[in-house]
Amino acid sequence: MSYIIAEPCVSVCDTACVDVCPVDCIHGPIDKEGRGEEVKGMSDEDKNGKQLYIDPDECIDCGACEPECPVQAIFEESEVPSEWKDFVKKNYDFFGR
Ligand code: SF4
Ligand code: SF4
Numbered sequence: 001m002s003y004i005i006a007e008p009c010v011s012v013c014d015t016a017c018v019d020v021c022p023v024d025c026i027h028g029p030i031d032k033e034g035r036g037e038e039v040k041g042m043s044d045e046d047k048n049g050k051q052l053y054i055d056p057d058e059c060i061d062c063g064a065c066e067p068e069c070p071v072q073a074i075f076e077e078s079e080v081p082s083e084w085k086d087f088v089k090k091n092y093d094f095f096g097r
Pocket of ligand 2: 054058
């Protein structure tokens with residue numbers, strides 16, 4: 001199991017979650033190992049349609065990231081709202097899991 005980033009992150013990419021993850025497993029929107037660093041150089045237009053992802057093989061289910069997200073995009077895998085269930089696969093797919 002893993003925590004999952006869902007639709008509210010899309011086009012936001014705030015990266016607040018990245019800083020609190022004890023195992024540095026939150027990456028993207030482009031670099032699969034970059035801890036969201038590339039977001040700093042992006043305009044709002046650049047972020048359009050993009051999101052960050054949690055590496056399900058590295059996540060230790062600590063829950064630290066969940067309350068940090070300003071748009072409540074992060075959920076425990078089994079608690080992802082039904083309308084955003086496809087984001088579970090998106091998070092896994094981003095890392096080729
Ligand atoms: S999940 Fe939330 S805190 Fe993390 S990058 Fe997306 S919007 Fe920001
Ligand atoms: S639940 Fe913990 S380990 Fe998993 S992404 Fe969030 S902060 Fe990182």
